[in-house]
Amino acid sequence: MSEAGGRGCGSPVPQRARWRLVAATAAFCLVSATSVWTAGAEPMSREEKQKLGNQVLEMFDHAYGNYMEHAYPADELMPLTCRGRVRGQEPSRGDVDDALGKFSLTLIDSLDTLVVLNKTKEFEDAVRKVLRDVNLDNDVVVSVFETNIRVLGGLLGGHSLAIMLKEKGEYMQWYNDELLQMAKQLGYKLLPAFNTTSGLPYPRINLKFGIRKPEARTGTETDTCTACAGTLILEFAALSRFTGATIFEEYARKALDFLWEKRQRSSNLVGVTINIHTGDWVRKDSGVGAGIDSYYEYLLKAYVLLGDDSFLERFNTHYDAIMRYISQPPLLLDVHIHKPMLNARTWMDALLAFFPGLQVLKGDIRPAIETHEMLYQVIKKHNFLPEAFTTDFRVHWAQHPLRPEFAESTYFLYKATGDPYYLEVGKTLIENLNKYARVPCGFAAMKDVRTGSHEDRMDSFFLAEMFKYLYLLFADKEDIIFDIEDYIFTTEAHLLPLWLSTTNQSISKKNTTSEYTELDDSNFDWTCPNTQILFPNDPLYAQSIREPLKNVVDKSCPRGIIRVEESFRSGAKPPLRARDFMATNPEHLEILKKMGVSLIHLKDGRVQLVQHAIQAASSIDAEDGLRFMQEMIELSSQQQKEQQLPPRAVQIVSHPFFGRVVLTAGPAQFGLDLSKHKETRGFVASSKPSNGCSELTNPEAVMGKIALIQRGQCMFAEKARNIQNAGAIGGIVIDDNEGSSSDTAPLFQMAGDGKDTDDIKIPMLFLFSKEGSIILDAIREYEEVEVLLSDKAKDRDPEMENEEQPSSENDSQNQSGEQISSSSQEVDLVDQESSEENSLNSHPESLSLADMDNAASISPSEQTSNPTENHETTNLNGECTDLDNQLQEQSETEEDSNPNVSWGKKVQPIDSILADWNEDIEAFEMMEKDEL
Numbered sequence: 001m002s003e004a005g006g007r008g009c010g011s012p013v014p015q016r017a018r019w020r021l022v023a024a025t026a027a028f029c030l031v032s033a034t035s036v037w038t039a040g041a042e043p044m045s046r047e048e049k050q051k052l053g054n055q056v057l058e059m060f061d062h063a064y065g066n067y068m069e070h071a072y073p074a075d076e077l078m079p080l081t082c083r084g085r086v087r088g089q090e091p092s093r094g095d096v097d098d099a100l101g102k103f104s105l106t107l108i109d110s111l112d113t114l115v116v117l118n119k120t121k122e123f124e125d126a127v128r129k130v131l132r133d134v135n136l137d138n139d140v141v142v143s144v145f146e147t148n149i150r151v152l153g154g155l156l157g158g159h160s161l162a163i164m165l166k167e168k169g170e171y172m173q174w175y176n177d178e179l180l181q182m183a184k185q186l187g188y189k190l191l192p193a194f195n196t197t198s199g200l201p202y203p204r205i206n207l208k209f210g211i212r213k214p215e216a217r218t219g220t221e222t223d224t225c226t227a228c229a230g231t232l233i234l235e236f237a238a239l240s241r242f243t244g245a246t247i248f249e250e251y252a253r254k255a256l257d258f259l260w261e262k263r264q265r266s267s268n269l270v271g272v273t274i275n276i277h278t279g280d281w282v283r284k285d286s287g288v289g290a291g292i293d294s295y296y297e298y299l300l301k302a303y304v305l306l307g308d309d310s311f312l313e314r315f316n317t318h319y320d321a322i323m324r325y326i327s328q329p330p331l332l333l334d335v336h337i338h339k340p341m342l343n344a345r346t347w348m349d350a351l352l353a354f355f356p357g358l359q360v361l362k363g364d365i366r367p368a369i370e371t372h373e374m375l376y377q378v379i380k381k382h383n384f385l386p387e388a389f390t391t392d393f394r395v396h397w398a399q400h401p402l403r404p405e406f407a408e409s410t411y412f413l414y415k416a417t418g419d420p421y422y423l424e425v426g427k428t429l430i431e432n433l434n435k436y437a438r439v440p441c442g443f444a445a446m447k448d449v450r451t452g453s454h455e456d457r458m459d460s461f462f463l464a465e466m467f468k469y470l471y472l473l474f475a476d477k478e479d480i481i482f483d484i485e486d487y488i489f490t491t492e493a494h495l496l497p498l499w500l501s502t503t504n505q506s507i508s509k510k511n512t513t514s515e516y517t518e519l520d521d522s523n524f525d526w527t528c529p530n531t532q533i534l535f536p537n538d539p540l541y542a543q544s545i546r547e548p549l550k551n552v553v554d555k556s557c558p559r560g561i562i563r564v565e566e567s568f569r570s571g572a573k574p575p576l577r578a579r580d581f582m583a584t585n586p587e588h589l590e591i592l593k594k595m596g597v598s599l600i601h602l603k604d605g606r607v608q609l610v611q612h613a614i615q616a617a618s619s620i621d622a623e624d625g626l627r628f629m630q631e632m633i634e635l636s637s638q639q640q641k642e643q644q645l646p647p648r649a650v651q652i653v654s655h656p657f658f659g660r661v662v663l664t665a666g667p668a669q670f671g672l673d674l675s676k677h678k679e680t681r682g683f684v685a686s687s688k689p690s691n692g693c694s695e696l697t698n699p700e701a702v703m704g705k706i707a708l709i710q711r712g713q714c715m716f717a718e719k720a721r722n723i724q725n726a727g728a729i730g731g732i733v734i735d736d737n738e739g740s741s742s743d744t745a746p747l748f749q750m751a752g753d754g755k756d757t758d759d760i761k762i763p764m765l766f767l768f769s770k771e772g773s774i775i776l777d778a779i780r781e782y783e784e785v786e787v788l789l790s791d792k793a794k795d796r797d798p799e800m801e802n803e804e805q806p807s808s809e810n811d812s813q814n815q816s817g818e819q820i821s822s823s824s825q826e827v828d829l830v831d832q833e834s835s836e837e838n839s840l841n842s843h844p845e846s847l848s849l850a851d852m853d854n855a856a857s858i859s860p861s862e863q864t865s866n867p868t869e870n871h872e873t874t875n876l877n878g879e880c881t882d883l884d885n886q887l888q889e890q891s892e893t894e895e896d897s898n899p900n901v902s903w904g905k906k907v908q909p910i911d912s913i914l915a916d917w918n919e920d921i922e923a924f925e926m927m928e929k930d931e932l
Helices: 022-033 046-071 094-099 105-109 111-116 120-133 144-168 178-194 226-230 233-243 247-261 293-306 309-326 350-362 365-382 405-417 421-437 460-474 498-502 541-549 559-566 586-594 619-641 716-725 769-782 883-897 910-927
Strands: 076-078 083-085 141-143 204-206 223-225 273-275 281-283 347-349 388-390 395-397 445-448 453-455 487-489 495-497 597-601 607-612 648-652 661-665 680-686 706-710 730-734 764-767 786-790 825-827 829-832 835-842 855-858
Touching: 046 076, 046 083, 046 105, 046 421, 046 460, 076 105, 094 141, 094 144, 105 111, 105 120, 105 144, 105 460, 111 120, 111 144, 111 460, 120 144, 120 178, 141 144, 144 178, 144 204, 144 226, 144 233, 144 460, 144 495, 178 204, 178 233, 178 247, 223 226, 226 247, 226 273, 226 293, 233 247, 233 293, 233 495, 233 498, 247 293, 293 309, 293 350, 293 487, 293 498, 347 350, 350 365, 350 405, 365 405, 365 421, 365 541, 405 421, 405 460, 421 445, 421 460, 421 541, 495 498, 586 597, 586 619, 597 619, 607 619, 648 764, 648 769, 661 764, 661 769, 680 730, 680 769, 706 716, 706 769, 716 730, 716 764, 730 769, 730 786, 764 769
Parallel strands: 680 706, 706 730, 730 764, 825 855
Antiparallel strands: 076 083, 141 204, 223 273, 273 281, 347 388, 388 395, 445 453, 453 661, 487 495, 597 607, 607 835, 648 661, 648 786, 680 786, 829 835
């Protein structure tokens, strides 16, 4: 995600670029006051900034050079195995592979990055390769969204800078709009996706056959995400303005118009997923992260690029709703579009990290600083931003595919404030990338930020965005060969010239916004934000905002997550939380009754909780009951998952790896526990027999080493005993299922043999076939390979001298959702006398629910399809023990001052609760299905 460039306040607008300034240029209106910075953060010298900029250039060369050497013309580089990822030749990664179209994706995505980084000769060579080698007529099904932002955007960004360089007179003199012609060809290939009654595009299309059946193998989908349909206008409008073919802009506008019309009118929010034929919302949760993010971004940027007031009006309307319901500073939490005061999640996803940068463009600096600082604290704890993390900042989904959104927001906050603090943030990002993600063949995505293990993946957006933003962060104006402020950034950070606003304006500028809603004039402040207002003569302004958040991740409970309790009337007790419930407490039972929740003792000794919404004392109590049941589900699920063993790490520390390759390993339920003992380090050796199922015939080879064993033919514990008897100091079992990988398979945990395994004293880890082959290939090439077995990867200094580090806190006790096995219990929502019931089974003797069996999916009896996927969650407010006292002290003072808490006083008829009950149930079902 990315923001727009513009001219500073008061600077003249060139005649060739009469694009609309006013509020939409807020980001760079702020740049005019770069002298405003936070006292307490020392200015960074020109020399250090240049040094860091040069370091970014070297990192880009390492990534781009390895892609060109080992992967091109494949779409992406696989940095652990040093080869290209070709669609169909590697195990499917599901939707992630929809970005790959056999069109040299990484090269196209990197075109304008080469120019920003002053690599004009390399850019010219890259353009020639694209024109010579890239084929857009492949029989492959691709994502319309990804192809638009990465490939169409990459071609248009390349064209924009090619004509700029040609105009300068040194490079690209031979260029004659060839990239633009390729972009037009691709645009026409994407148009059949819009062949729907709504105008919303199909999510996928065949590059060769469009949606023609059956050849296309697509065109049968019914749903798409809001961002997928709403992130087209910049590229499609630019294509129309460049070529004069208006059809592209018309189709993109129609899709945006439809999404605007289908917004939830009372909340002005949009859902995550919509039916492309009927316009019905399929997922009714709403946020600013995955599935919606760039829809909001493109509304504001479409106003910047195209000068159409309706886009700004729509954005402002949505933004007002976001700040009213979703923003709970410093958090941004998903809510239900029909009941926006009800949170839909207790976790956040990494894609929302773009939002502070968008707030800079809007000119709303304070919440941008707050959210950015919260995200930075999470990064400082985990080295990278996990794909998802809970409201108490535990890892929810441990993966990190080197996303650039946080770097993007860091850059724009620095441009807005001039605060050198953000240069230090950028320096931290550079250090972490080099320390934890750099591998010999590029940069590898993090499989698990807790263990530091790698994934054989380097997405094209890493080159398209990350290095662009980091370089611009440290670059002065004279370091860039063109004026970056003459361009707008797309969501993939591709550059489109702002002079397009006055080119081929044949599209109707009819303001359709007022047809749908009566707008509040206060939403439309057309003035440029003034830094004297944003920073009211106080050099400590930004620091004063950040300071309360310095310890929010480790020590304090974020205020935003208790907004629901704040809404209750002054003096009222906060609602009963699942973690506090005791089945023997009469007061708790009375509260349950008030919420419409019944407690039933079953014959087998278990306790069943059932909610009848119609029996609740009020609509508010009914909602409390629904929230209590959901918390109970999450609590039992969390406690079950915490019993699972976390993943381990196998780190190759010998030459030439020096700890830079980390493999995700499955743990064993026996042997040395690496989370409690010092890691094991040693050279590896293959055992004979390879399966380790009998006494080893080569004990001298494995003596004092870590034995490699093939899976199969006997129990894991038996293998461990045989290599231990031969003198091995550890063992690695490699999967015999060829092609298996931790990228696509859930974490594997080795069990014992049903006997006492206390005699096994060595650590045992499990590697899937793909990860194991990396070690085997290293042995073939370098003979002697040394590895480190640990619970978490250690520092990657070349000599590995300081490898011992204290293990992280309780992070390793959490499993990512994709690694958790399905559970044994169910929560059934039974249709009884026209009311929906929630039931939950628990153990009566464990009143704190500490030993409760894991509750699984919510599966209404009338809906047997689409079972809910389990992801790791934590109960609301995590470990904050003084919450009740805080609530009682704060409710009186905050109720009157917080405009968002008045909902608690509104009485909604029970009939309305029942009418909306199905929507709540559907939303809770989808709550755990993260479509990142």
